[in-house]
Amino acid sequence: xxxxxxxxxxxxxxxxxxxxxxxxxxxxxxxxxxxxxxxxxxxxxxxxxxxxxxxxxxxxxxxxxxxxxxxxxxxxxxxxxxxxxxxxxxxxxxxxxxxxxxxxxxxxxxxxxxxxxxxxxxxxxxxxxxxxxxxxxxxxxxxxxxxxxxxxxxxxxxxxxxxxxxxxxxxxxxxxxxxxxxxxxxxxxxxxxxxxxxxxxxxxxxxxxxxxxxxxxxxxxxxxxxxxxxxxxxxxxxxxxxxxxxxxxxxxxxxxxxxxxxxxxxxxxxxxxxxxxxxxxxxxxxxxxxxxxxxxxxxxxxxxxxxxxxxxxxxxxxxxxxxxxxxxxxxxxxxxxxxxxxxxxxxxx
Amino acid sequence: xxxxxxxxxxxxxxxxxxxxxxxxxxxxxxxxxxxxxxxxxxxxxxxxxxxxxxxxxxxxxxxxxxxxxxxxxxxxxxxxxxxxxxxxxxxxxxxxxxxxxxxxxxxxxxxxxxxxxxxxxxxxxxxxxxxxxxxxxxxxxxxxxxxxxxxxxxxxxxxxxxxxxxxxxxxxxxxxxxxxxxxxxxxxxxxxxxxxxxxxxxxxxxxxxxxxxxxxxxxxxxxxxxxxxxxxxxxxxxxxxxxxxxxxxxxxxxxxxxxxxxxxxxxxxxxxxxxxxxxxxxxxxxxxxxxxxxxxxxxxxxxxxxxxxxxxxxxxxxxxxxxxxxxxxxxxxxxxxxxxxxxxxxxxxxxxxxxxxxxxxxxxxxxxxxxxxxxxxxxxxxxxxxxxxxxxxxxxxxxxxxxxxxxxxxxxxxxxxxxxxxxxxxxxxxxxxxxxxxxxxxxxxxxxxxxxxxxxxxxxxxxxxxxxxxxxxxxxxxxxxxxxxxxxxxxxxxxxxx
Numbered sequence: 059x060x061x062x063x064x065x066x067x068x069x070x071x072x073x074x075x076x077x078x079x080x081x082x083x084x085x086x087x088x089x090x091x092x093x094x095x096x097x098x099x100x101x102x103x104x105x106x107x108x109x110x111x112x113x114x115x116x117x118x119x120x121x122x123x124x125x126x127x128x129x130x131x132x133x134x135x136x137x138x139x140x141x142x143x144x145x146x147x148x149x150x151x152x153x154x155x156x157x158x159x160x161x162x163x164x165x166x167x168x169x170x171x172x173x174x175x176x177x178x179x180x181x182x183x184x185x186x187x188x189x190x191x192x193x194x195x196x197x198x199x200x201x202x203x204x205x206x207x208x209x210x211x212x213x214x215x216x217x218x219x220x221x222x223x224x225x226x227x228x229x230x231x232x233x234x235x236x237x238x239x240x241x242x243x244x245x246x247x248x249x250x251x252x253x254x255x256x257x258x259x260x261x262x263x264x265x266x267x268x269x270x271x272x273x274x275x276x277x278x279x280x281x282x283x284x285x286x287x288x289x290x291x292x293x294x295x296x297x298x299x300x301x302x303x304x305x306x307x308x309x310x311x312x313x314x315x316x317x318x319x320x321x322x323x324x325x326x327x328x329x330x331x332x333x334x335x336x337x338x339x340x341x342x343x344x345x346x347x348x349x350x351x352x353x354x355x356x357x358x359x360x361x362x363x364x365x366x367x368x369x370x371x372x373x374x375x376x377x378x379x380x381x382x383x384x385x386x387x388x389x390x391x392x393x394x395x396x397x398x399x400x401x402x403x404x405x406x407x
Numbered sequence: 408x409x410x411x412x413x414x415x416x417x418x419x420x421x422x423x424x425x426x427x428x429x430x431x432x433x434x435x436x437x438x439x440x441x442x443x444x445x446x447x448x449x450x451x452x453x454x455x456x457x458x459x460x461x462x463x464x465x466x467x468x469x470x471x472x473x474x475x476x477x478x479x480x481x482x483x484x485x486x487x488x489x490x491x492x493x494x495x496x497x498x499x500x501x502x503x504x505x506x507x508x509x510x511x512x513x514x515x516x517x518x519x520x521x522x523x524x525x526x527x528x529x530x531x532x533x534x535x536x537x538x539x540x541x542x543x544x545x546x547x548x549x550x551x552x553x554x555x556x557x558x559x560x561x562x563x564x565x566x567x568x569x570x571x572x573x574x575x576x577x578x579x580x581x582x583x584x585x586x587x588x589x590x591x592x593x594x595x596x597x598x599x600x601x602x603x604x605x606x607x608x609x610x611x612x613x614x615x616x617x618x619x620x621x622x623x624x625x626x627x628x629x630x631x632x633x634x635x636x637x638x639x640x641x642x643x644x645x646x647x648x649x650x651x652x653x654x655x656x657x658x659x660x661x662x663x664x665x666x667x668x669x670x671x672x673x674x675x676x677x678x679x680x681x682x683x684x685x686x687x688x689x690x691x692x693x694x695x696x697x698x699x700x701x702x703x704x705x706x707x708x709x710x711x712x713x714x715x716x717x718x719x720x721x722x723x724x725x726x727x728x729x730x731x732x733x734x735x736x737x738x739x740x741x742x743x744x745x746x747x748x749x750x751x752x753x754x755x756x757x758x759x760x761x762x763x764x765x766x767x768x769x770x771x772x773x774x775x776x777x778x779x780x781x782x783x784x785x786x787x788x789x790x791x792x793x794x795x796x797x798x799x800x801x802x803x804x805x806x807x808x809x810x811x812x813x814x815x816x817x818x819x820x821x822x823x824x825x826x827x828x829x830x831x832x833x834x835x836x837x838x839x840x841x842x843x844x845x846x847x848x849x850x851x852x853x854x855x856x857x858x859x860x861x862x863x864x865x866x867x868x869x870x871x872x873x874x875x876x877x878x879x880x881x882x883x884x885x886x887x888x889x890x891x892x893x894x895x896x897x898x899x900x901x902x903x904x905x
Binding site (some may be wrong): 242244253258262263264 | 492500505
């Protein structure tokens, strides 16, 4: 009885609540707007979910190390322009995808180096590079790159699994599965968590804290690259602002997924659920008939709710009484003898 | 017995500071070797050199007959050297299992990939727990553990390295008497298995109870190594402070006045049950008990930090209502936290700023802060309490633990409290400063401050207090007066056995 009760309690995790919330949205949509389940809409949602999730997994690693990256959106903008340049030549997906991942890697790595080498707080460093990246693009490109060839938009229009499912979903599935295994079974991931939990103790354990932080950014970079590639290839025109502001949705997905902004905790499965819920909001508003102007406010409200629920559950957990375990209790005589009575008698002279 | 670790002529400097000067230390198989010295004597630096956190400028480290040089802590682990720090270094959000094996997870191969082998780690951890005779849920997160349990995990972590050399840095600083006994049991059984243990402690009683040899260091210099059996407390203290000390508990006789505070039927659901006590003017009243007995919780409740469900507090016979700490200050209570780094001081600020912080309103001339007034207030306490700092604007983080504690107490006293609540006032403080802090407490009592003192060190309570309340399971379970107070009596009530 007690066993099953505690097992039930263990199930009441952030992920569990998120799952219930997600199912609730899906059920409500079924009742309120059956059209929501049209193949077309489902595929649109899945595509958005996929690229949001891919970037959010990268962001999750960064947040686990107790950092933050507000440059993610601007990196995605840069990636979009870079791959448009490459794609304009008629290069196929693998070529510009690698170019995009490479761009993400370099820019995000730079962020990591700024933070660790110059000892600048992550939010300041990435805020500065955001301005730098966003500011540099219009200097290089005037407005947009357009008339991109069919080879460029192949991923969005032709690459369909079973003829309907966007290929981006496959990208997301493989990356998610890979990172789930990685976060559970690699020594590297344990070090990431350790750094986020307690930098000082991590150093004393022989972990190179700065290296781990740089690597978290370096891993996130190519993921932003993939995300940027999916976003950019959705049309024949690529503008200089395609990723601007997207970092907030990415961070929101991670935080909603239960990753603590102070670092050291958080699971990929949470990020998956967080990203999925956020992917549903805008289309759901549309189908219910509310203006999409509402969607930002609704997303904000959902995040606020999630944070409040998390905070209440920690508050109630902390209220429990500390009970001294009875194990190893010696008889009073033995206690009195072994306690340093003789040696420690008060010496008042 | 074989020598497992030898340090010869170690010198370590930091910019502007000679931290270790020609230091020597040796550790034999199956011995417990205490290292003692005042705060700042160089114990921690010495241990960080042994564990590869620092590199010595010169000198030799020999492990099991082989000269070594460590570039990082992992190399020291690999040589079988493990350390348990004073502040546990567990990763709070991670599970016990992950913590034990962090950095040296057991791996298994699956084709070209290597995976963490949770099954093997679990099995090994359980075997270690069996040796230690502890039972903990391996999937519990470290943040949900008590201090003593965390220490057990730290020891399990050390054992998982198959360590032959174990360094314990002030392991009992935040443990209760009973937890200390359990820890000692484990340490002794490790010793029997041939593990060499370096034991750093401020508590001399522990050294005499547990250790075989003791090395004293002072100001970064090696002073002496003695067999515990052939030395005594006074000799050690003389070595540590470089002079002889004859009064650890300078309690002065004080005229006890009428009742200052009376607490009746105080309840806080799940934490405090029907707590009743009173303290008279000029008294030093101790609160003893095991960790979790509710001593700190009681102090926090009467100071309004936590909400009480029911109960009455009377000051000088008049009922007072306390909803927050501001009310408590108005009633004349001041609380000095047990964790001075976290709640007692802003260590990045100066001695002066810390002392004047609670009453900046009194430090003004017109609308501006008057530096002269601030300096005068800070200077007064620096002189009165003997805070060792070169100037009032010296940063508190650069002070020793004992001096930080004096700043913490100064800040409280500057508010002229009627009732001063001291929570573990000498935790992590060296012998010399301890006696000085006791002197200050006694002096305050003489000047008419009434003192509510929580301590886990029974000799301290017995030496300093007029009366001692013993708490157990969130209530006051007993009371002993100064004349009849003994450790046995207090323990019997705290453990509740008749």
